[in-house]
Amino acid sequence: MLDAIARNRVATLVCVTVLVLLAVGLAAPGFLTGNTAAIIWSNGLVLMLVALGILPVILTRNIDVSGGSILGLSAVVLGLTVNAGTPLWGAVALALAAGTAAGALNGALVAGLGVPAIVATLGTLGLYRGIMLIATGGEWIEGLPDGLKALGAKGAIGIAPLGWVVGALALALALALRTRRGLWPNAVGDNREAARHLGLPVRRIVFGSFTFAGFMAALAGVTFAAQIGFVPNQAGTGIELRAIAALVLGGVSLLGGVGTAGGVVVAVIFFTAIDTALVFLKIPAYWNDLIGGAMLLLVLLIDGRLRIALERRDRAARYRRATQLPDRTPLEDAA
Amino acid sequence: MGEMLAELRGVTKAYGPVQVLRDVDFEIRAGEIHALLGGNGAGKSTLMKILAGLVPASAGEIRINGTSLSHPTPAQVQALGLYLVPQEAHIFPHQSVLQNVCIGLPRAAHHYRDRIERHIAELGVSISPDAKAATLEIADRQLVEILRGMIRNARVLVLDEPTSALTPHEVEALFTRMRALRDAGAGLVFISHKLHELRAICDRITVLRDGNTVLAAPLADCPDTRIIAAMSPGASALRDRAAPREIGAQALTLEGVSGEGFEDISLGLRAGEILALTGVVGAGRTELAETLVGLRPLAGGRLEVNGRALPRPSPRRAVDAGLVYLSEDRQQYGLFLEAPLFWNTSSFVTHKLPALLRPGREKARFARYRDSMKIRCQSPEQSAAALSGGNQQKVLLSKCLAAAPRVLILDEPTRGVDVGARGDIYAIIEELAAQGVAVLLISSDFDEVVRLADRIAVMAGGRIAGELPGGSPIGEIARLAFESREPAHA
The missing domain is CATH 3.40.50.300 (P-loop containing nucleotide triphosphate hydrolases)
Known part of the structure; x- marks a missing residue:
């Protein structure tokens, strides 16, 4: 029974999400519509991208807290270049390249120079935000072209073009993590020494994970700019912490080696659904953080206790077998 | 070929x-x-x-x-x-x-x-x-x-x-x-x-x-x-044995103690005595020691230190009862590698230090042990990481002694220690026993066991395979440790 719950964290989370949505639907008729679903998906895109990007990093038992700054930096690169007359596709490409390079620098610091991930990315968190502020002089970037805004506006069956892109990326990541090489980040986080022993390119895997996180944060920056139509100087601030919270809620272990893209998608939807539902229930927006935080703590507390109980049981079982001798008294003992 | x-x-x-x-x-x-x-x-x-x-x-x-x-x-x-x-x-x-x-x-x-x-x-x-x-x-x-x-x-x-x-x-x-x-x-x-x-x-x-x-x-x-x-060319090791010591009152008693990886261990140890607990890797010796000082759960049996029962051991209760354990893994469980040497020496008794620390007194404490144990270092402020294995082990011994142990469990005290320092450590162990400390020496080095121990308990597969008097031939010990039992994981 314990096993079933602890090992099916994602299924449990799906049930809770559905229950919450149904409850809100009862309290506020008109909530349970396809339109609401499209809104929830759209509201969650930026968080989804950052969280899915950090997923491989955390699977390798590292962490990346610079996602929000990379998001802001990429959005500024996009805004500045497109307003300077660069064609939209070129500006998007530059923004993605900037974010990927920022992620690669994180990866080089951690995998190449051996800086602890939390230290390296706390440093670049400030560094990238600083570059962004210097580039804009602290000003907001406004007047973004309509072509960009169209990427974030409603498209086929109520989903924006970027919404489709993110859905496709989530699916691709989920599949990629199941391939032969896709298991490598899991392996590195699960037992680094074993991965080294088996000849896996441990440092390249870690480097690749951080680079991927940078790319995804950059795409989040593009999405952010397209959805709101301007780039404030605090764009993305604090989103890395929400992303990490969503990862943990989605069953990703901060100790590495455990987690699925599906779990992350469900967790992001859960968070966004709560925010959206609060709007429907006409609860003031300043309650969002409190309720979201309380939900997160509750789920994690229960999950943590379950894991401890499971571990204790596994350990006891191992040693019980180790000391159970067959019932016999070897003759040589007497000697 | x-x-x-x-x-x-x-x-x-x-x-x-x-x-x-x-x-x-x-x-x-x-x-x-x-x-x-x-x-x-x-x-x-x-x-x-x-x-x-x-x-x-x-x-x-x-x-x-x-x-x-x-x-x-x-x-x-x-x-x-x-x-x-x-x-x-x-x-x-x-x-x-x-x-x-x-x-x-x-x-x-x-x-x-x-x-x-x-x-x-x-x-x-x-x-x-x-x-x-x-x-x-x-x-x-x-x-x-x-x-x-x-x-x-x-x-x-x-x-x-x-x-x-x-x-x-x-x-x-x-x-x-x-x-x-x-x-x-x-x-x-x-x-x-x-x-x-x-x-x-x-x-x-x-x-x-x-x-x-x-x-x-x-x-x-x-x-x-x-x-x-x-x-182990130890046949000649016997001649180095110290003079017989005075054996005092019962200091440590185990009755049918069971835990993770060992079962039904009964042993007695007296003040001033060195009891070697030997065997091959995986015999359950370290698990037993860690259980006695409360690092692992005690599954059953009775544990008595200096005549007082210790029903639920914890690291603090063990130290307070005079039972001190020195881990075999110096780097991971023994030393505070970055801390200065003198804090390592005081680290077992931090709960007895005054609220406002006086580093001068702790340095003086370290200096006493440094002189008596011949710890080679540059200064009391030096970090422990820079010392050689033998000197690190001496610092750890000083830490244990600062807690004034009545029963001292030493787990592989000379592993990775060079020959010179090994002699010093043997001398320290014998000196301690002469002062009335009961020493439980966990060692897989049969030479060392024969050289130091008054009695030898051999553990195999999580149980005591046999007990031998001190100075028994190595072949006898090896036979009990290697051959007497199939491994416990049967």
């Missing part, structure tokens, strides 16, 4: 000032099983890790299948057909057995499923390829490693104590498999402490002691006595 598959020439390895291997030659030929033997710290695991590309050698040459490698990586070594099955299975707890075995192979895991199922059947074991590795028992984790070697078609297979966690039935199946591999032209290295196992399958033997090759010959030419003599 078959063709040369792998060879090490003049391999030397030093960790800082500690020389682990000195100019060692080793070769593996096709169609042979080569036994590698040696006591704790003899360097056999390090030698094999160098061969597998896991540890770089300080000097020497490595050739595998004719290819000379200066700085081999694990991937290169495995591509050349060598696989090391390590002593502690390297598993990924959250992945399935199938994924664990196949990770790092050129194709996706499901391509290998049939072969793995066949190998599992050949080994005569029953594990499911889809089981999560975390749920595997210790023995089955070892099998995952053996399967890794088999699935990689390794021509050179190094097995570092593979049988220590297997049942007799599984050992026999493994040996059958090893013979089949040998007959098919593979070369195998078999590391084990169990002489009868070596006799059953090995063709050649190499014995290491203190990083030197002390015996290399066909196994048939080596009677047990010659092998044991090569491992």
Whole structure:
């Protein structure tokens, strides 16, 4: 029974999400519509991208807290270049390249120079935000072209073009993590020494994970700019912490080696659904953080206790077998 | 003899000032099983890790299948057909057995499923390829490693104590498999402490002691006595024994104590006495010691220190009762590596220090121990990481003594310690016993045990295999430790 719950964290989370949505639907008729679903998906895109990007990093038992700054930096690169007359596709490409390079620098610091991930990315968190502020002089970037805004506006069956892109990326990541090489980040986080022993390119895997996180944060920056139509100087601030919270809620272990893209998608939807539902229930927006935080703590507390109980049981079982001798008294003992 | 598959020439390895291997030659030929033997710290695991590309050698040459490698990586070594099955299975707890075995192979895991199922059947074991590795028992984790070697078609297979966690039935199946591999032209290295196992399958033997090759010959030419003599030439050690000491009141009593990895241990220890608790790695000695001081749960039995029962041991309660444990793992559980030396000395008694710390007093405390124990260091503020193994061990002893122990448990106190410092540590242990401290000496070094102990308890498979008087012949101890029982994981 314990096993079933602890090992099916994602299924449990799906049930809770559905229950919450149904409850809100009862309290506020008109909530349970396809339109609401499209809104929830759209509201969650930026968080989804950052969280899915950090997923491989955390699977390798590292962490990346610079996602929000990379998001802001990429959005500024996009805004500045497109307003300077660069064609939209070129500006998007530059923004993605900037974010990927920022992620690669994180990866080089951690995998190449051996800086602890939390230290390296706390440093670049400030560094990238600083570059962004210097580039804009602290000003907001406004007047973004309509072509960009169209990427974030409603498209086929109520989903924006970027919404489709993110859905496709989530699916691709989920599949990629199941391939032969896709298991490598899991392996590195699960037992680094074993991965080294088996000849896996441990440092390249870690480097690749951080680079991927940078790319995804950059795409989040593009999405952010397209959805709101301007780039404030605090764009993305604090989103890395929400992303990490969503990862943990989605069953990703901060100790590495455990987690699925599906779990992350469900967790992001859960968070966004709560925010959206609060709007429907006409609860003031300043309650969002409190309720979201309380939900997160509750789920994690229960999950943590379950894991401890499971571990204790596994350990006891191992040693019980180790000391159970067959019932016999070897003759040589007497000697 | 078959063709040369792998060879090490003049391999030397030093960790800082500690020389682990000195100019060692080793070769593996096709169609042979080569036994590698040696006591704790003899360097056999390090030698094999160098061969597998896991540890770089300080000097020497490595050739595998004719290819000379200066700085081999694990991937290169495995591509050349060598696989090391390590002593502690390297598993990924959250992945399935199938994924664990196949990770790092050129194709996706499901391509290998049939072969793995066949190998599992050949080994005569029953594990499911889809089981999560975390749920595997210790023995089955070892099998995952053996399967890794088999699935990689390794021509050179190094097995570092593979049988220590297997049942007799599984050992026999493994040996059958090893013979089949040998007959098919593979070369195998078999590391084990169990002489009868070596006799059953090995063709050649190499014995290491203190990083030197002390015996290399066909196994048939080596009677047990010659092998044991090569491992521990301790016959002369007796003459160094100290004068008899005065034995005092009962200081430590264990009655039927059980816990993780050991069962039904009864022992008594008196003040001023040195009781050695010896045996091979995995016999449950460290687990027992950690349980006595509350680091592991006590499953049953009675524990008494200085006549007072200790029903629920905890590290604090143990220290307060006068029971102090010094871990075998200096780096991980003993020292505060970055802290200054004098804080290491005071670290066991922090709860007795004044609220406002006075570093001067702690430095003076350290200086007293430094002088009496001949700790070689530059200043009390120096960090512990920079000291040699022997001096680190003395700092740890000073930490234990600062707690004024009545019963002192020392776990492998001279592992990785050079010969000079070893003599100093022996003198300190004997001096302590002369002052009335009851010493429980956990050691796998039979020379040391014979040299120091008043009584010798031998542990095997989580139980006491027998008790011998101090100064018993090494052969007697070895027989109890190696042969008396099958491992407990049956």
